[in-house]
Amino acid sequence: xxxxxxxxxxxxxxxxxxxxxxxxxxxxxxxxxxxxxxxxxxxxxxxxxxxxxxxxxxxxxxxxxxxxxxxxxxxxxxxxxxxxxxxxxxxxxxxxxxxxxxxxxxxxxxxxxxxxxxxxxxxxxxxxxxxxxxxxxxxxxxxxxxxxxxxxxxxxxxxxxxxxxxxxxxxxxxxxxxxxxxxxxxxxxxxxxxxxxxxxxxxxxxxxxxxxxxxxxxxxxxxxxxxxxxxxxxxxxxxxxxxxxxxxxxxxxxxxxxxxxxxxxxxxxxxxxxxxxxxxxxxxxxxxxxxxxxxxxxxxxxxxxxxxxxxxxxxxxxxxxxxxxxxxxxxxxxxxxxxxxxxxxxxxxxxxxxxxxxxxxxxxxxxxxxxxxxxxxxxxxxxxxxxxxxxxxxxxxxxxxxxxxxxxxxxxxxxxxxxxxxxxxxxxxxxxxxxxxxxxxxxxxxxxxxxxxxxxxx
Numbered sequence: 001x002x003x004x005x006x007x008x009x010x011x012x013x014x015x016x017x018x019x020x021x022x023x024x025x026x027x028x029x030x031x032x033x034x035x036x037x038x039x040x041x042x043x044x045x046x047x048x049x050x051x052x053x054x055x056x057x058x059x060x061x062x063x064x065x066x067x068x069x070x071x072x073x074x075x076x077x078x079x080x081x082x083x084x085x086x087x088x089x090x091x092x093x094x095x096x097x098x099x100x101x102x103x104x105x106x107x108x109x110x111x112x113x114x115x116x117x118x119x120x121x122x123x124x125x126x127x128x129x130x131x132x133x134x135x136x137x138x139x140x141x142x143x144x145x146x147x148x149x150x151x152x153x154x155x156x157x158x159x160x161x162x163x164x165x166x167x168x169x170x171x172x173x174x175x176x177x178x179x180x181x182x183x184x185x186x187x188x189x190x191x192x193x194x195x196x197x198x199x200x201x202x203x204x205x206x207x208x209x210x211x212x213x214x215x216x217x218x219x220x221x222x223x224x225x226x227x228x229x230x231x232x233x234x235x236x237x238x239x240x241x242x243x244x245x246x247x248x249x250x251x252x253x254x255x256x257x258x259x260x261x262x263x264x265x266x267x268x269x270x271x272x273x274x275x276x277x278x279x280x281x282x283x284x285x286x287x288x289x290x291x292x293x294x295x296x297x298x299x300x301x302x303x304x305x306x307x308x309x310x311x312x313x314x315x316x317x318x319x320x321x322x323x324x325x326x327x328x329x330x331x332x333x334x335x336x337x338x339x340x341x342x343x344x345x346x347x348x349x350x351x352x353x354x355x356x357x358x359x360x361x362x363x364x365x366x367x368x369x370x371x372x373x374x375x376x377x378x379x380x381x382x383x384x385x386x387x388x389x390x391x392x393x394x395x396x397x398x399x400x401x402x403x404x405x406x407x408x409x410x411x412x413x414x415x416x417x418x419x420x421x422x423x424x425x426x427x428x429x430x431x432x433x434x435x436x437x438x439x440x441x442x443x444x445x446x447x448x449x450x451x452x453x454x455x456x457x458x
Contacts, residue, residue: 004038007039007044008036010072010073011036013072014065014072015031018061018064021064030056030061031057033048034048042078044078044079045079045082046079048083053081057081058081062079062081066079073331074328126174127178128148130298132291132294132295134290134291136284137167140167140284141171143160144158144160148178149178151221152251157280158256159261159281159282160256160258160282160283161258161261161283162286163322166284166285168257169257172225172255172257176190188221189215189219189222192225192226193227193228193230194229196224196240197229197230199212200212200236213243216243216247217246221253221255222243222247222255223255226258227256227257228265231267232267237272241271244272244275248278256276262276287323292315292320293313293316296312296329296330297312299327300330303330303334305330308344311345311346311348313412314346314350314353314415315329315349317363317409318353318363319353319357329353329356332355333348333349336352363411366408367409367419370404370451370455373451374404377447377451378396380397398430400448402416402434403430403435404451414427
C-alpha cells in the first residue's frame with residue numbers, strides 16, 4: 001500500500017529523533033533494521049525475530065515512539081511489536097541481558113552550571129533554516145538571528161510578541177539550536193510562564209527555593225514563553241524580578257514571548273514592564289497571503305504530497321489566523337490521501353477547512369456579505385457587478401467590490417477574477433484604480449471604511 005511507504009518515511013524521522021535522548025549505539029541496537037509492516041490507520045505494527053528487542057522496546061521506548069509518531073502524523077496512533085521468532089527461555093534471556101544491556105540513555109545536556117536544557121528533544125527540528133520568512137515576521141527573525149550570534153550583547157532582553165500559533169516558539173527553538181552548534185555545553189532553560197509559576201509554588205511547598213533560584217539564575221540563556229501568564233501573580237512577579245536582575249547583571253541572555261507588548265499586559269508590575277523594554281521588542285504579525293502560500297508549499301513538500309495551485313490558494317485564503325491551522329490542514333490532507341487513498345483536490349480541502357474552522361466564517365460567506373453591503377450602499381445588485389455592463393456607476397461599484405474582497409479576505413487575484421469572470425490583470429487594475437481614487441477623494445475612503453466596518457460587525 002502506498003501509505004505504508006509514507007509511514008516508513010515518518011518512522012525514519014522518528015528513529016533519527018530518538019538520538020536526542022539516547023546514544024547512536026542504542027539507536028542502532030534497538031531500532032536498526034526495523035520497518036513498519038502494517039498500518040490500519042490507528043495501529044503501527046513492527047515485526048522482528050529478536051525477542052529481546054521486542055521486550056526492551058515495549059518496556060522502555062514504546063510510549064515515546066508513539067508520542068513522536070503522533071507529533072509527526074498529526075493524529076494519535078499506537079505501536080505494536082510483533083515477535084516472529086522462536087521464544088527463548090527466561091534463563092537464556094537473562095544471560096543475554098547480562099551480556100548485552102541496553103546502552104545508557106543520554107542525560108539532558110549539561111551546561112557549565114549543571115543545568116540541562118528543558119526544551120523537549122523533538123522540538124530541535126525547528127531551526128532558522130526551516131523558518132519561512134515573510135514581511136510579517138522578517139524583523140523578529142532578524143533579531144533572533146542576531147541574538148543567536150551574539151547572546152547578551154546587542155539585544156538583551158529580547159521580547160517577541162504576537163498572536164498564538166505564528167512562529168514565536170519556533171524562533172526560540174531555532175536560537176537554541178544555533179547556540180548549541182557554536183557552544184555545545186551552553187545551558188539553556190526554556191519554560192512556559194505558567195509552568196514557571198507552578199514550579200515556584202511547588203518549590204515553596206518543599207522549602208526548596210534555593211534550588212529553584214539556582215536553577216534559573218545560573219543558566220546561560222533563559223527563555224520564557226508566554227510571559228503574560230505571570231501577570232497578576234504577585235509572588236511570582238517578585239521572584240522573576242530578582243531572577244531577571246541576576247541574569248542581566250551577569251550578562252546572561254533573556255528571551256521572552258507574549259501575545260502582546262509589555263505595556264499592554266494588564267496587572268504586570270511597572271518595574272517588570274520597564275525591564276522588558278530595556279532591550280529589543282519585536283512583533284510577529286499573522287502571515288499574509290504570500291507567506292501562507294509559501295508555508296503550505298513547504299509543509300506539503302515535507303509531507304511528500306502535491307497540492308494543485310487552485311487548492312493551495314484556497315487553503316491560504318481561508319486559513320488566515322495562524323500557522324498551526326496551515327500545518328493541521330496539511331497533516332489532515334496527507335493522512336486522508338495516504339491512508340484512505342483520497343485524491344487531493346477542492347473537495348478534500350473544503351472538508352478539512354470545515355473541520356479546522358469549526359463555526360468560523362468561510363471566505364465565501366464573507367464575499368457574499370461584501371456583495372450585499374455594496375448593494376445596500378450603491379443599490380447595485382450582484383448580477384450587475386459580475387456582469388458585463390460598463391456604465392460609470394456600475395464600473396465604480398464593481399471596482400470597489402473587487403477592492404473590498406481583496407482587502408478583507410486577501411483572496412488571490414486569479415480567484416477574485418473567477419468570481420467576476422475576468423483575468424487577474426483586470427482585478428489588479430480595478431484595485432489600483434480604487435487606491436488612486438481613495439488618495440484623491442476623501443469621501444470615497446469614508447464610504448469604503450464604513451462598508452468594511454459594517455461587514456466586520458455583521
